[in-house]
Each structure stands twice: as structure tokens, then as C-alpha cells.
Amino acid sequence: MSNSDSPSRDVRGIFASCLIILAGGLIIQASSSYGMLGSVFPRTIGVTMIVLAVVYIVMVSLGKGASVAPLDGSRWRRIAIFCVLLAWTLLLDVLGFLTASLAGYCAALLIANFDHWTPRRAITYCGVGAAVVVGLFLLFGQVLKVPFPTGMFI
Amino acid sequence: MPGIEYFLNAVTPFALLIAVAGIVAGVVIGALPGLTATMAVAVLVPFTFGMDPGIALIALGAIYMGAIYGGAYSAILLNTPGTPSAICTTFDGYPMAKRGDGDLALTLACLASVIGGLIGGVFLLMLAPPLATVALRFGPVEYFWLALFGLTLISSLSEGSVVKGAIGGCIGLLLSTIGVAEVGGDVRFTGGSTALLGGIDVVSALIGLYCVPVLIELVATPTPHMQLTGRVASFRLVEAWRHVRAAWFNLTRSSVIGTIVGILPGAGGSIASLVSYSEARRASKHPENFGKGEPDGIIASESANNATVGGGFIPTLVLGIPGTPPDAVILGALMVQGIRVGPQLFTEQADTVYTFIYGLIIASILMLPIGLLVGRYAFQSLIRVPKALLAPSVAFMTVLGSYAVHNNTHEALQMVVIGGFAWVMGRFGFTASPIVLGLILGSIAEGGFVQGHMIGTAKGSVLMEFFGRPISMVIIVMLVLGLLYPLLSRRAKKKERVNEQ
């Protein structure tokens, strides 16, 4: 889908390309410390990335390239769910796998719910959530013998 | 039919029971993101030690087959490949599920998997010893060219700009170099972190790249996660069968590709599904529908990855070289059982081998009823789940799955970071699939290049080593044609359009 006839130019794409040129340069510099065998491949990729990014910038300035459609929906929810996932995985060792997962599940539940909270809904959702988390935890731990980290709790 | 006298061993009630149990266990494990076919087999191997070798092999083969197929469920319903082999199933499966055709997609995946599994099994039965030599014709140089050929698939996988797709491919290749280099032993791009010494794991990266962006978008809007069509979900078997019959050529081609890729040690189900998917797209009359819910895409991917099961057993049994990673586990189990593999296996232990091969073929047929039932149940329960519960459950599965890959918390963290990166990249117009392609093919390309270079230097001519070998030349020609094809077809289309006007 190249929307070459659309008036909006892919400014974001140019920005990303500049970052990629920078990254390519850093990679080439970093690979100079590796041995002959280990540096060939990263260096080639670095050069290819720079070339491709330059090609893309040229393409956009010639009026080609594909820009991305804007998003609708809630921005804070997007950021929040990512932060929850990040905290969740960082806390696995600290709190223990099960505790961190129960907390993470609840947080994600709060973010994902768009309806009004009623006592009945709260009880059902929490019950189902606990069943999913504990059930899979037991399946993995007991049947499939996956060892889970135990932190402060389980 | 070779070894037909052993067919009866494979249809005893006990053998059938084992096959059904193996398929069910495999499907469930394969459907959970993060649990691969390799893990399914490894986890269940101890249960087979008490069994007769032929039956034990049937059990392992059924688990393997079931797990590869099971990967399609989460691919279709959650946009997350349950196993890496199901990457391409997400491309069309998830769009179909979103528009309310999830039941059709699941039935298609089931039919294609059964047929792919059967074709792979028949190749194993009829042509195993001659086909095994294919594995030996592929040296480092051939793998290098094959990986480069695989990278040209970026052009058919990238939506939007091909240049952006190529940049994404480079990012994937770069990710594949992180950690201790296979050849040469350099420690690369770890930033001094011990956690990154082992490199980026493909499975946890896949979960991050495909599932986290979906999750982020899932919670952003209150619209339902799947379109409800108002009718009760059913098998839609007749409709699916019509699609499959119309796509018989695609089905055969994909299954043959799957078998051959399975035979090559060093390639696997993910590569088989990528190659056959892009071949299907290239040959299709409606390539523009691919990636938007085209049944042919699911058929190509699922028949190819299940055909790798039979294909992978060919070098495993004939040469003692595992064709795919799960085969490595099965080979280990065979050694523990005291079975010596090799060309003599087919004569000296014909009963074991043929019992197993017939068992595998029967297991792939059994996948039809089991797969349809499990699929229907999974689909119906997924539609009914409210979004508020679906999102946290999916989030938990991504964390659990990426942790369980190597039982490592930093791999879960890696998954989240890569996932966030993938979402941001998506906002800049870079899609996930080329990154995945680069990540999977990177180490094959690099290993092949460096080894080929060393062998060439020892032989006195690097150029002859890279360009002078017959199979290399064939792959190079395919590579060049693959690169030129989009240009040629665009020109042909333009001409057509001009003529129409």
C-alpha cells in the first residue's frame, strides 16, 4: 500500500531513518573490537542499514513512502498496560512468580475494563482471574515441572 | 507399501490410545504460547521409557505432531504463534478470527495440518533412505544461500514499504548476533550483561513481537476483540473442505516444501511455513488478500509445518542426525532405549520403524476429529470471554510462556522490552514479521558464511566454494528470481492496466 498520492509525508519515517543511521554507525564502531570472524556480519548489517535508511529518506523526499494511520483509543491505557507488564516481569524474582502474577493480573484487569464496576462483576472477574492464574501456575509447576522463582512470597 | 505387515502393530487399541493421548497432550502444550514442540516432547519423554520402542516412538511422534498443530490455535485466536512454526498462521488466521471467521480458520488449519502431516508421513514411509541424502548435500555454503533466499521473502511479507521491511530484517539480523558468537567466540552487543550472553531467544522474542502490540491495542478501545456474527460457531467443515479442495496445488506444494525443509538439519517448521507462505502468496491470483484473512495463507503455513514432522524424521532415523529440534530430543530418547539409528535400522529393526511410521500416519488422521473438537471448544470459549478478562489472561500467558522457555525471569523481561519496541516500531511503519525473519535466519546465514569462508580458504578458493557448487547455484538463481519477481509482476500488471484502459 504505497500511498504516494497522499499529501501527508512520512515524517516519522524520516525521523526513524535518522535514528537507524545513527544505530548503524554505532554498530560498525562496536564491531571493530571483535575478531575477524565475529565482525564481518555485524559490520555488513550496519552498512546495509545505513544505505537502506538513506534510500528511504530519498524516497520520502521524492514523495513516496508509506505513512502510518493515526491511532484512536486511550493513550493512558496503552502506556499503563506496558508499564504493568514491565513491573510484572521485574517483580517476578522479588515477590515470587505467583504473587507478582496475581498483582499484575489485577492491574491489567483494571486497565482493560471499560464497564462500570459492580460488586457482582468485581467478584466474578476476580474469581475467574484467580482461577486462571493459579490453575496455569499449578499446571506448569506440578505437571510440567517448571520451577518458579520464589521471592518474598510464592 | 514397505513394511505393510507391521501395519497391524500400529492399530492395536493400545497404540491408538497412546496416539490419541499424545495428540491431545501435544495440542494443549502447543497451543500455550511459549511452550514449543521441543518442550512438549522433552517434558513428556520420561513417560515413554517404560513402553515398547515402537509405541514410545508413536507417543513422541503424536505429541510432536499435535504440538505443531496446536500452535495454530493461539496463532489464530490471539495473534501469537503458540510455537514458532505457526508464525505465518497468524498473518491470515488472526484477521479471519477478528472478522468473525475464527471457526472457519480453525477448521482450515486442522484440515491442512492433517493433509500436511499425511504427506510428510508418506514421504517418510516410501522414500526415507534416498531423501536422507538431501540433508548431506547441504553444506555451510548452501545454508548461507538458503538463509539469504529466506531474507528475500521480506519483500513478500512486508506490508507498506519494502525498504522499511528490509530495515526491519536488518534489525532482526542484528538481534540474532547478540551474545556469544557460535563461530569465533566473540561476545557481541551484550552491553556487559551476563543475561544476554545466551542471545535473544526466538520464542520469547516472538511472543513480544506479536502479542504485546496486540495486547496494547486490545486495552486501548472498548470495541469487542472479535466480531460477533450472531450465529452459533460451528465446524463449517463443508465450506473449509471447499477451500482446501480448490487449493490442492498450494496444499501439495506447501507439504512438499515442508517435508524438504524438515529434512534439512538446521532449518525447521518456522522456515518451512515462511517459505511456503510466501510461495503461496507469489503464486496466488489475489496476493493482495494475503495478510488480511486469506484462507490460502493458513493452508500453506499449516500444511507445511506439519509436513516437517515426517520430513524431520528422515535424517533422524536414517543418518542419526536430527532434522528438527524436537527430533534431537527423540533421538536422545531412542539412544536411552538402546536403539541404534542408521541405514541398517530399516532392515534390522523393521518392526519398530514401520510400526512407528504407520503410527505417525494414523496419528495425523486422528488429529482431524480431535483438532475439530478442541478447536470448536477453544473458539466458543474465547468469543464469550469479556475483553476485561481476556486482556489480563493473555498478559499472564505472555509472561508465563516467555518465562517457561528457559525458566528464566530475564527472558520474560526481554519479551516485554522487545514487545514495547515492536509497538513503537509499528508506529513508525515497521512491521514485526521482517524482524522475526531476520532473527530466525541470522545465525544460519552467519554460521554458513563464516564456515563456508573457512572451508573455502582451506581449499584454496573462496569464490569457487560459494558460487561453484551445484545446489548453491540453484539457490542463487532462485534468489535472483525472487528479487526480480515483484518488479516483473508490477510491470506486467501496469501493462495490463494500460491495455484495459
Add this chain to the structure above:
Amino acid sequence: MKTMKHLICSSLLVGFSCLAIGADNFPDKTINYIIPFGPGGESDVTARFQEPFFKKYSGGQTVAIQYRAGAGGAAAWSQLNGMTADGHTMMGTNLPHIVFQPMETNSGYKTDDLNTIYWFHFTPDALLVHKDSPFKTLADFTAAAKASPGAVTVSGTGTKSGNDLAKARFDKMAGTKTSYIPFKGTGASNTALLGKQVSATWGYTTSALQLGDQVRCLAVALEKRHPRLPDCPTFRELGFDLIGGVYRGLAVPAATPKDRQAKLAGIIEKINHDPEFIQKMVDAGYTVIDVGPSKMVEFMTKIKKEYGEAASELGLQVK
């Protein structure tokens, strides 16, 4: 009154045994046996050989074999000491890997960090060629390598690995120059040999048995010929003092209680003396050895000295 006494006694007993938790009941749950490589390799197969015997000698407890592959084992080894140290976690260790890796790179662990409690077997090095190869004997091989230095290629697994070391040691003894091509894993290295991509392979007795008559074994690095490879001479017979291979053992996190370490080592020792286990190991090409806690310090000191000398002599860059 008597019953009262009994009751007090038994409750005291229970109380004491609770205090001394583990000493008596250990192992009281499934033991995690972590393989620092992918499945299907030699570490995996030997662990699978041990698996059924664990139940027999540990009082009914089983082992759960798990894989944590990456960085030639370093990914798992660097994390061993951070794992639960209650004796229910143990990990396979390999020589020369755990000596060479920390020398060469920042591998995340030091050799002495790994608390190996038992070396239970070793896989002797073997030089293999394709059955159609013009090299009928080791003499043919060395003659060709001398005639055109560097033109004879040998495949092996990984860089600075057991195969790399064997290749370098033999080259030095024989005065030859061969080109070593590292592959990812034994399977890939063997494929290169069967596909005639390379002239020979530095492998192990296990590969020689596994590949059967598809390959010819030129020599093995053992003191005496391997019982399952009676036609394959030792390097010693042919005038090269080459004995070596990959040693495999089991380590536990350093903080594991000493009595539990001793108990685990005892279980492994009992398995190692089970005739059925020995038979299985020998049939597959392994050689069972016993280096338990009492001999560990002496053995490791000797091995580290040997490998240290080999490393500097052979030009592996030591940081």
C-alpha cells in the same frame, strides 16, 4: 502413664526431626536437573541414562530434566549460584568448557564459582573420517596434513571447546597444520562429515558408535581401546600421547548445605556403580569415572594446571 511417655517421646522425636529438616528426608521432592545445553546432546543423553536410577537410589524421588541452553553453557552456569540452594537443584557441568570460558571472555562466572560435586563420566576424543575417505589410517591423515598445510579441514563443535583443544593438541604433537571449522553442536558437525564438507571430524567415541559404519574411526584418545570400538586404535598405540575428552559432572549452588551435597554425591556414586547403568553407558560409547567430593580439589587443581598450560601453549588468547 506408659502411653503418655510414648506420646511425649514420639512428639519430641517429631519435633527434632523437624528441626533437622532435610538431613533425614532429603531429597523430599523432585530434584531439578538442569542441562546447560539443548536437548539431544551428550549431556542430555547421559542425564536420561541416570534418570531411572535416581528413583532407585534416592528413596523414590525423581529428577526433572530441564534445558537452559545458551552461550555454550555459560548462560546457565553464570546463574547457578543464584538458584535455590536447598539441594533440589543441580546442574550439569563440563570440562574443558568451565575452565576455558572464563579465561577467554567475561562469561559471567569463574571456574571456581561452580561447585561441582561429582564428575561421573567422560567422553574420549576420537578422530573420525567418512567411510569413503582416502585416509585409511592416522598416518594417511598426518601425511596429507603435512603435505599441504592448512588444506585438511576438520569439523568440530564450537570454538575453545573440547574438540578445538583436541585438534590443537594433536596438531602440536604431530607437527601438522589443519583447519578447524567450528559448528553449532555435534549434530551439525557430524552432518558436515557425512556430507563430505570436511575431510575429518574431531568428535567422540559416542559419535563413532552413533554413526556406525558411515564413518571410520582413525584413533581414540583413551589409555586402552574402547570395548565397543575394538578396531579403532588409541593415539598412544600410534605414538601420540593424547588422552582427553569431555568430562561431565554435576554441580549444585555453592550455598547448598554440605550434608545435602554429600548425600547427592552419594546417590550419584551409587548410580555410577550400578552394573546396568555402566553397561548402558559403555554401549553408547562413554567411559564411567568416579571423581567424588574427596578427590575433587586434587582433580580440579590438576585439570586447571593442565588446561592452563595447554591454553597458553596453544595460543588461545588468555585475558
